[in-house]
Amino acid sequence: MFFHKQELQYNATPAGPDVFFARKMQEILGGQYGEITVAMQYGFQAWNTKLPGKYRDLLYGIGAEEFGHVEMIAIMIAQLLEKAPASDVEAAVKGDPTMAAIIGGEDVQHAIVAGAGARAVDSNGNPWQGSYITASGNLLADFTANANAEMQGRVQAARLYHMTDDKGVRDLLSFLIARDHMHQNQWIAAARELREEGYEDLPVPSNFPLSDEVGDVAYTSMNFSDGKQAGEGSWAKGPTPDGKGEFSYSEGPTTTAAMPPVGNHGDPRLYGTTP
Amino acid sequence: MFFHKQELQYNATPAGPDVFFARKMQEILGGQYGEITVAMQYGFQAWNTKLPGKYRDLLYGIGAEEFGHVEMIAIMIAQLLEKAPASDVEAAVKGDPTMAAIIGGEDVQHAIVAGAGARAVDSNGNPWQGSYITASGNLLADFTANANAEMQGRVQAARLYHMTDDKGVRDLLSFLIARDHMHQNQWIAAARELREEGYEDLPVPSNFPLSDEVGDVAYTSMNFSDGKQAGEGSWAKGPTPDGKGEFSYSEGPTTTAAMPPVGNHGDPRLYGTTP
Amino acid sequence: MFFHKQELQYNATPAGPDVFFARKMQEILGGQYGEITVAMQYGFQAWNTKLPGKYRDLLYGIGAEEFGHVEMIAIMIAQLLEKAPASDVEAAVKGDPTMAAIIGGEDVQHAIVAGAGARAVDSNGNPWQGSYITASGNLLADFTANANAEMQGRVQAARLYHMTDDKGVRDLLSFLIARDHMHQNQWIAAARELREEGYEDLPVPSNFPLSDEVGDVAYTSMNFSDGKQAGEGSWAKGPTPDGKGEFSYSEGPTTTAAMPPVGNHGDPRLYGTTP
Amino acid sequence: MFFHKQELQYNATPAGPDVFFARKMQEILGGQYGEITVAMQYGFQAWNTKLPGKYRDLLYGIGAEEFGHVEMIAIMIAQLLEKAPASDVEAAVKGDPTMAAIIGGEDVQHAIVAGAGARAVDSNGNPWQGSYITASGNLLADFTANANAEMQGRVQAARLYHMTDDKGVRDLLSFLIARDHMHQNQWIAAARELREEGYEDLPVPSNFPLSDEVGDVAYTSMNFSDGKQAGEGSWAKGPTPDGKGEFSYSEGPTTTAAMPPVGNHGDPRLYGTTP
Amino acid sequence: MFFHKQELQYNATPAGPDVFFARKMQEILGGQYGEITVAMQYGFQAWNTKLPGKYRDLLYGIGAEEFGHVEMIAIMIAQLLEKAPASDVEAAVKGDPTMAAIIGGEDVQHAIVAGAGARAVDSNGNPWQGSYITASGNLLADFTANANAEMQGRVQAARLYHMTDDKGVRDLLSFLIARDHMHQNQWIAAARELREEGYEDLPVPSNFPLSDEVGDVAYTSMNFSDGKQAGEGSWAKGPTPDGKGEFSYSEGPTTTAAMPPVGNHGDPRLYGTTP
Amino acid sequence: MFFHKQELQYNATPAGPDVFFARKMQEILGGQYGEITVAMQYGFQAWNTKLPGKYRDLLYGIGAEEFGHVEMIAIMIAQLLEKAPASDVEAAVKGDPTMAAIIGGEDVQHAIVAGAGARAVDSNGNPWQGSYITASGNLLADFTANANAEMQGRVQAARLYHMTDDKGVRDLLSFLIARDHMHQNQWIAAARELREEGYEDLPVPSNFPLSDEVGDVAYTSMNFSDGKQAGEGSWAKGPTPDGKGEFSYSEGPTTTAAMPPVGNHGDPRLYGTTP
């Protein structure tokens, strides 16, 4: 169960309205790596996991925090949109080109659809979608996905930080960036702990028998391009991060197979083109 | 530029047709973590990067391999669909319930739309979409995304391995699983090398000044749920993976802010509800 | 069957071109609550209903009108785009910042994709989609959906009215707003009549036995937030609109259940993380 | 802020596994009118509203409850999927057609993608999307949308009730159906109260001047189809629900306008076809 | 304007219910090349064209017919779903595997969402979307798109014809296939007439100056694969269909350019990885 | 298999940055008719075809070229975005309205999400999707789809040509326009050759027995609108392009059928509205 408290985790009040930045801020609300994504992602991982205990508690604990981040950003956006111009655009443009320019970059659905409110969309107006989230049931894979999500999210928030000089907006971003920082550390630590406790290992999934792999190609770096430096990295020689092999390097593939013959002429009731 | 060769990297011939498994196999072709995703993801990362040299060569080299994986799976699916029944379903069902059951699980668009061909969709028929890919320009974030993609992809291929006993299909899966294994190792090695060479570090992005964070909350594990074990992991005490702090733990938030007042009454031309 | 007549229901000629407003107007053409939505929604409700007679006639009658509204708005948008600039943008921007600002807010696909034509998209360029419509077969639910659609649509058209001072555009909006007004009244009247004639009642669906509900919670207003005024409305005390009970009020839930145990360890062939 | 408690509002334990019903149940989790929709919808309405007080408290209070419903259904689905078959399908089909049939109707991504977990999708595997929600800032319109959502949701849950005889599943559905019942009553009561308190009225939005409508058509029922009974309902004669007029009836439109001439020949740089 | 008549263009009554075929039939209703697509496509082409007269009249005339096809198929699907089982699935499966198998292949949203009604989706349940349609304003391009749409549509309908032996369904398909036949002929004739009357020509668009092309490559067939027979077709030698050149053939590209240098180090405020 | 070479087929270096044009150029990268579409479309047609030999070789050969076009445009866009402003927008707007205007028209995700990189989206930010491609297995239908794709693509590139005066961008467009020119010719030639060699003919599919059509309506032009000139084209009289009949013309439909009765009252467990 979730309980709501009419307080925020941090200040979320802008110095003034800015419809243009309101649009940009939608990215970290309803974008691929926005707060809705991480809230839902940690939620589904928690609800689906077969492993009760500290890992699940961690998922529940951070997941609920992220729903609060969704709220903070939505409320910030709604305030940035207060006083958004709904007036005759042509007049505004003629009288005030600066104003007009900002209008050009707004999310017009903020006014038309939401009446100066936040929306469940990204900064280009694409609706948030369930396919953004990852919850495979394999926690090492999923914690890696979580670490990535917090990295991408922090990169985006850092970029946004430089696209405004509104003190209030920057204050909130400074808070969110710090929490993304923390969450990166947490997911990386949790992934490491999963391996140390023997729940999972590299390569993921670790309990698929390596003997069922085509083993010849499991440690060979193959270069399908002609960039000569692809063989110079630590991914082409030396021990592998999974601790189970040595990297080797090959220009191009080490195996090849003939294109299979087209074996029959097709069912005529499918009306395809056949010999 | 890309050049095509009418050979495959590995055998991709099934022992027999199986329309039901053809549908399932679409997941690793056109799903969130299918081969189209990784091929496009590594391509866009390569085209966009500001860092020439070995990292870009690596992206180009693996990216081109993945386009070949797209081809192998598409050709495998097309063969699994040869001899797919296009006949009167009702008759088939009446005469052969086993047959009918399999029909129930097929992707009906394989026959109706593609004439027994593979499609750019996942195992539920959702079209592949550009929002599956990640290419932020920050290579540490992106290589983490790549490692995750290879983990999720290998988990899915391993699951599929147990959903068929067709020797030919399993042979191809064994190959793809081995390459996913390799690519996990490579992206993890490349991410480590980026840090060792000083291009990037934790937290990502590492050149955002930590002094611009709300520092008090950057190392505190806050538990917004009531699971007691959330504080027992290595993510709640001890040094942090970024090497820059010590984890602490708090039940619930350490900061709080009042919900901002609704500051004005709204523009009447927006026709919202106001006091 | 549908028959087309090369006339419009009302004037749809703008005073002049306005590529910026053309984009905004896409919202009521191809948006969530645009004319394509209501035309399709009433059509599918009519085609699917099991109840012949006056209600179905009403659906057919308004549905066909709405297809004509689609046409009026599309033709209006196409005219607003005539003379849309396809010229060198940089030159335009340098010479005429006002012009440039408006360009900033256009739907660039109007020019690139449609050659100065309307498109089946909303004001952010999201394609219209079949998931916008509602047709459940339960007419009281569906007429409520219809009333809502006409309310949302009229709110949006009223907002657009203030974003232009083009006499021709405003004239068409005045017409569409009047028809939305009428259609609100009609769907509310039709919903009321359904109840009066005994076809359906509150709660929808009314023929699900109330004895199969967990009855204790069917009339209790539970507040999962800490807003004290949630208990002060007519939704927390007094008779309920369905005429079958009395509202009561509770801070928080009145029932609770333990989180179910994670019952088994998972199938190893799914490669999830298990104890 | 949201706080999570590791308890459920009601029992959510099935009597046994049922992968087929798990798929169906996705509809009320991640479908157009599933619990994610109402949770997010009430959330965005609360975050965006310009009207503090009891209405906003109501939105917050029910919104938080709905996030708990999301959790209950996700956990129920995860349990229905435990023991889901990941084995060789062909063998299963040959040995056990009944089993095979059920496989035919499962969501194959439950196994391949989520490892026997719930997903943020509907019963056909379409990802949930932000365009399902409605939050216009006009509370009478939005509460009507909410009433509709609870009606559609209750209709779907009632249908699902008859598609299973699992005691545990039915018990949860009985609870959810009761809460949908309650929420229908609440939104209808709240909509009525808004009107009684003068915040809003019919037609929505009520503060758009009726004098700016093309008044002739605001009370006329026009029938664009040839169904004779369209004029027999209370929507074609008598007083209108808004209390401001009398319905009249017309076969076909009462106004007509010539199709506007195609006014210019198009910009040649758009490469369209012109006279 | 559109007017509706409560008659159909042809018989649309099945011999009996068939929920499985109802799902398949959704493809030609709401799929990429279903009737909604062609109805909307011809509509938008008509509304947007700058060329009044016979071509626009043709678009309006066929467009309105296609809306009637949408209706016929929707009504057919609704009838195929009457008597659709809403009963306990598990019991059905146990008692009647044949029944169960068919259930496996149904569109479960037909029952849960639409109450045994048609939906605006394809045979995999993907909602119809505005991005399926083509309306560029260039009529030779668009009529080619129309010819393709009628070809793809007729192929799909022909495939469906063999997936049922219901006399009523086949009768309707025979009608639709004949109309697709006619419309193929019409769009091909109209495209030819456009060229003969000088409105447009190959290559499309014909008024882009050929002198602004990189002329060296406008008539060279380049083979980026190693299939030797690519040079044996009429596309590699002899006069070109546009009547303006002669095909030549080259193994691989005839031009090459160095990969551009990565020119600067990136704006540090974007937090990308730079040298 | 695909092999990558770190060269381009043609120059792809702009004279200078232009974030506004970068957005527009996304249309021919990730739009409905962008390079990703044709690359994937020809790929899937090749992988799925049942007809080995010159036609398949052609598909492979052009398909691989198109992946190189994807790369050229992505690299061009990335260069157009170098030096894209990430600075304080408000300051920029105040100091430099021209700058601000251009900002208004940029794709804000270019900066926020991709760090000045290209994305797999169209010019409105809609992600590319698998439903853009066509691969039916019927090569005459598919080559017609290909011809259309190259026409639409060339129209869009020609429009873009006039929206910039950057010499480098225009140079690349001149190359791409020439290749689209070539590919139009090739697909038209290939379609003609398929017919000449007897693989397929009009109407598509040609092996569906014409005797199974409702023959009366296969050659009749029916006008469902009131445009008088619809009967004046070569599509209404004279021989048909398929060489198998004569066009005739009819005002309105030549057949009619009664709307089917609503045959039963619906299953009560579906909770629809019934008599």
Ligand SMILES: [Ca+2]
């Ligand atoms: Ca966060």
Ligand SMILES: [Ca+2]
């Ligand atoms: Ca791969």
Ligand SMILES: [Ca+2]
């Ligand atoms: Ca309307």
Ligand SMILES: [Ca+2]
């Ligand atoms: Ca609920």
Ligand SMILES: [Ca+2]
């Ligand atoms: Ca048709």
Ligand SMILES: [Ca+2]
């Ligand atoms: Ca190309």
